Every structure is written in C-alpha cells, then in structure tokens.
Amino acid sequence: MKAIAILFLLAAASFAVNFEGYAQMHLVSDSINYGGGLHNWGQAGFRMNGSSWDIVLDANRVMSGEDAVIPRFYRNHLEAHLESRVHFGGFTINPEIQLAKDLDSAMVVLPLSLGEGYRNSALRPGLSLGYSIPGVFEIRGSGKYWMKDVIALDSDIDDTQWTDLCYGGDVLWHTPVGGYLAVGGISHQTKLDGFEYDRSWSRVDISAGYEPLKFPTMTFVTAEVEHSIYTGEDYTGLTIPNRFTARLRAVQSVARNVMFNITFSQAADFYNEETRFGPFQSAIKGQYKFGGWGNVPSSIMIGGQLTESAITTRLGELEGRISIVSGLSALVTGKLWYGPSSVEGTGGYRTREIIGGGLEFRMNNGLNIYGIYEREASNLAPNDVWGRIRGGVGFYPAQF
Amino acid sequence: MTRSTKFLLLAVLGLLTFAACDGPLANALLTVDTSRCVGCGECEDVCPYDAIEVIDGDAVIDPGLCHQCNRCVEICPEGAIF
Structure with a gap:
C-alpha cells in the first residue's frame, strides 16, 4: 500500500x-x-522545477590565451555547477556542488610569496539553509569548501591541496516602519598542505536600510548603511581595517519610457590610529525606450561613472x-x-x-x-x- | 569630487559624520558594485591569485588573497570593481 x-x-x-x-x-x-x-x-x-523544488545545472568551457592585452594566464577548463533548492513552509535548503577540471593545467599564483603553481582541478561543495517570514524576518546560514589540487613550481613540495573554508550567516528584520536591520557574519580560512600556510579572516556586518521610498515626483530612493568589523590579515599579513559604507540609490522616472538611475556609495576605513576614505562611487544611467517589434523594444542607454579608491x-x-x-x-x-x-x-x-x-x-x-x-x-x-x-x-x- | 564635497554629501544624507577622515584613500580592499556586476566571470578568469569567485551572480573578492594587481578592475566590462 x-x-x-x-x-x-x-x-x-x-x-x-x-x-x-x-x-x-x-x-x-x-x-x-x-x-x-x-x-x-x-x-x-x-533547469528543472516542480512546485517546491528546482535543480539547475550549468556547464561552461572556457579557453583564454595568455597574450591578451591584459596579462592573464593561459586557461582551458571545464566547469560544472549543480544546484538544487527545496522549499517547504518558510524553509529553504540549497545544496550545491561546483567542479572545475583543467584540460591544460591552469597557472595560478599561490598565496603570500609561495610562488606559482598549476591547478589541475577544483571541487567546491556548498550548503545554504534559510527560513523566512516574507516581509518580516529572514535568517540564513551557508558554508562552502574549496578543494584545489595544485602542483607548486618553486618548491620541493609538488602536489598540494589548497583549501578554503567559508561559512557565515545573517539575520534580517523588516521593520514595521519600512526599513530593515540586519546582522551577519562570515569566516574564511585558507590552508596549503605542506607549506604550513594557514590564514583566516572573519567579518561581522551590521547594516540598516530604507527600502524603496516613493515620492510623488516618481522618484524611488533606497538608502543603506553598513559597518563591517574585520578580524584577521590580508595576504601581506596586515590587519584588515574595519569599514563603514553608505549607499544611496535613486530611480527617477521622467516619462513612461524615460528613466534615470543614480547611485552614490562612500566607504570609510578604520585603521588602528586613523580613519581614511575608502572607495567612492557615483554613477548615473539614463534609458529611453521607444518603438520596437514584438517584445523587443528599441532602446538607448547613456551612462557615466566615477570611482575613487587606491x-x-x-x-x-x-x-x-x-x-x-x-x-x-x-x-x-x-x-x-x-x-x-x-x-x-x-x-x-x-x-x-x-x-x-x-x-x-x-x-x-x-x-x-x-x-x-x-x-x-x-x-x-x-x-x-x-x-x-x-x-x-x-x-x-x-x-x- | 573633492574630499570636502564627499563629506558634505554624507552629512546631507544624515548617515554619519566622520571625525577623523583625513589622509590618503584606502588601499586595503577592492569593492564590487553588485548593482552593476552581471556575473560574467571575466574577473575570475583573469585573477592570477584565485581571489575572485562569482557566487549567486555576483563577483566576490577574498581580501585575504587579493594582491591589488587591479587586473579585475581593468577587464570588468561593466566597471563594477573599484
């Protein structure tokens, strides 16, 4: 039965x-x-999907030469990414796996000053879990583990496993007054077997934002602030500074077929004894849609962007x-x-x-x-x- | 845009006032503008340090591996890394 x-x-x-x-x-x-x-x-x-699940498989083959204008290593590899999502109630389970096989060994630079190496293959399983009450509350957690099979060139140690472990999560609350508050964190560890290389860094993000605020002038504004507290070191062994970022996005509709999109973003980096400007970005895009045949309209987009960091x-x-x-x-x-x-x-x-x-x-x-x-x-x-x-x-x- | 203009902008936004924002621009971390990133993976392919991966359609830079060679900035067709 x-x-x-x-x-x-x-x-x-x-x-x-x-x-x-x-x-x-x-x-x-x-x-x-x-x-x-x-x-x-x-x-x-x-992509296959039912009422409460989906499975997506992406496969790529990439071949790029090393003599391009921008210096790059020769790469010839296959990549496959299999991902699945299952929903029930407010829960989401999202297991995935990514596989890369280098058809000709791809050269990479090893962390710190351990020289160059060849990557033969890479495997990255991952798992995300989440629960949400739409429009009220979201909680997510995820973990990913990279395993790269690498041959080191400038060392007695030939075959080595370059592994990265990354895990984190966040909690987001949509407040009754229209904004959101979120707290999240991420931890990342990189290891190279045989080299005694073991570095890690972690970050806690506290953020708040006001989701699209509509003005009578057909202007939609989104404002966000985020403070990231870092622990750990970059590749040089220097402490990663804490960073505060503020973002403002505005969409202005001039007519039914004319729209402008404007963004500003400014970060500040907090070192031990001083505070410095971090990356700044401002951009504007205007789009005009007209005529067209069927579902392919004619359009013209004009945009400009300025960024400043190092x-x-x-x-x-x-x-x-x-x-x-x-x-x-x-x-x-x-x-x-x-x-x-x-x-x-x-x-x-x-x-x-x-x-x-x-x-x-x-x-x-x-x-x-x-x-x-x-x-x-x-x-x-x-x-x-x-x-x-x-x-x-x-x-x-x-x-x- | 001058530094004082940037300060004024932040003050107008009412987001935060920095008490000691002086000195050179930061040189620690590159940033990805996720509203411009289209997840094409060009940055991932050109990075010699394996410091970038496209996750959920956006480029993610590992600050522990990034050497600031700026090749990703140079190749990004959307100008999304800075």
Whole structure:
C-alpha cells in the first residue's frame, strides 16, 4: 500500500515538472593579439522545477590565451555547477556542488610569496539553509569548501591541496516602519598542505536600510548603511581595517519610457590610529525606450561613472538597440574608460575609447544570434588602435 | 569630487559624520558594485591569485588573497570593481 502511495506521489510530481534548457557559445577575437588573445567560452545548462523544488545545472568551457592585452594566464577548463533548492513552509535548503577540471593545467599564483603553481582541478561543495517570514524576518546560514589540487613550481613540495573554508550567516528584520536591520557574519580560512600556510579572516556586518521610498515626483530612493568589523590579515599579513559604507540609490522616472538611475556609495576605513576614505562611487544611467517589434523594444542607454579608491576610474558609455524588423535589431555600443593598467608602456593608467556596431537576430523559438565589430583606441605604445569581433549564438529557453 | 564635497554629501544624507577622515584613500580592499556586476566571470578568469569567485551572480573578492594587481578592475566590462 505504501509503495503504491509513493508511486502515485512520484507520478503526480512528474506531471508537475517543468524543464527548460539553454545553450550559448561566444567567441571574441582581437586583431591586436590574434590567436593568443582569443577568449572563447561555451555554456549549456538546464533547469528543472516542480512546485517546491528546482535543480539547475550549468556547464561552461572556457579557453583564454595568455597574450591578451591584459596579462592573464593561459586557461582551458571545464566547469560544472549543480544546484538544487527545496522549499517547504518558510524553509529553504540549497545544496550545491561546483567542479572545475583543467584540460591544460591552469597557472595560478599561490598565496603570500609561495610562488606559482598549476591547478589541475577544483571541487567546491556548498550548503545554504534559510527560513523566512516574507516581509518580516529572514535568517540564513551557508558554508562552502574549496578543494584545489595544485602542483607548486618553486618548491620541493609538488602536489598540494589548497583549501578554503567559508561559512557565515545573517539575520534580517523588516521593520514595521519600512526599513530593515540586519546582522551577519562570515569566516574564511585558507590552508596549503605542506607549506604550513594557514590564514583566516572573519567579518561581522551590521547594516540598516530604507527600502524603496516613493515620492510623488516618481522618484524611488533606497538608502543603506553598513559597518563591517574585520578580524584577521590580508595576504601581506596586515590587519584588515574595519569599514563603514553608505549607499544611496535613486530611480527617477521622467516619462513612461524615460528613466534615470543614480547611485552614490562612500566607504570609510578604520585603521588602528586613523580613519581614511575608502572607495567612492557615483554613477548615473539614463534609458529611453521607444518603438520596437514584438517584445523587443528599441532602446538607448547613456551612462557615466566615477570611482575613487587606491585607484581612479572614469567610465562613459552608450548602448543602443534599434529594432529594424521583427526579430532583427541593430546594435550600437560606445565606451570611454580611464583606469589603472598593468599593460607595459601605459604609465600605469590606460585610456580606452571603444565604438562599435552590429546586428542581433532573435527568433521566436528562442534562437539568438549576434555579431558586433568594435574599434578600440588606446594609449598603448606600439598598438594604439585595433579591431575586435564578438559574436555568439544562443538557444534559450528550450521548453520541454 | 573633492574630499570636502564627499563629506558634505554624507552629512546631507544624515548617515554619519566622520571625525577623523583625513589622509590618503584606502588601499586595503577592492569593492564590487553588485548593482552593476552581471556575473560574467571575466574577473575570475583573469585573477592570477584565485581571489575572485562569482557566487549567486555576483563577483566576490577574498581580501585575504587579493594582491591589488587591479587586473579585475581593468577587464570588468561593466566597471563594477573599484
């Protein structure tokens, strides 16, 4: 009788299951570093869900050359991420596992000054647990454990396990007056077998915020403050300072199809004997939507951003999608960027001026094809102007 | 934006007044703007120190492993790391 009941439940569950799959492939090629600068990746995955559970599998293959403009190590690896969520009552259980297999050993720099090494594979299981009363109270806890199989190059110790353990949790209360108060913490430990390397740091976050506050002028404002108390050391062995961060976000709707998004963020870092400014960010984005075919509207976005920390960056950007006929859109992109650089001959700072255009074709069955050509000008000494082609094909979602 | 303007901004917000905010900008930790991060993983791939991982769609930087080489800042297509 019990078996029949279980079979009945399984059969009922199978009828309630949705399945969505997707596949994407992207290819980027730079004329300045043809071949070596190649960075291509493919992604595929699926999502299955029932009324109280879901399972998501993502698989990526990444191949990137070491001779790109920004110095990077050669990488050729497969990654898979399997995640599941189960909900019942207000509870959520979220087990996951991430696996990376390097097809050619990927070079990494080992912590502190232990030299370089090759990573062969990595495995990272994780588990999150949560309970929430929507709009009132949330409590979450999670843990992740990284295991990296590494061959050290500059040492007598060849094979070593590089492990990281991270666990933490937080409690959040939505107050009756519209804001929230939260307390959270995280602890992180890094170890290298055989090197007697064992470092850890932890952090307690106390935060408060006011969730979107609506003004009659169609302005929505969110304000947040957070104080993080650190214990432990960074890679140099120096104490990590406590940090206070304040953020303000505002969305201003000018008309039904014109919207501005403005953000400010400022941090202060508290060292033992002094307080210093931490990172500052201000940004504005404006978006105008018009016309279009079907569910693909034409849109133009113009934005700007300034950040200051130990480094300064400035970004101006423009993105446009003009719907030409059903499914076919013209893409326009432009960027002005100023920021730090590790590229030789730039004097530590690099300017980038990017302008490009292309086409995107979206079919009703979920097939999406795009190609875009970009021309980049920079302050790089030997090669100051070059072209780049980005293209991809995606199939999402595929319903079953 | 000058330092005094930043101070004024914070005061206007009524969030906090710092008594001794003088001296150079901080150099300890990089920050990810989660409202800009699209979780593309470019920063994770370029970091030589394995200090970045994309978790739940946002880049997370381990301050214990980050060497401030700024390659992630330079490569981020969204300008989300600073």
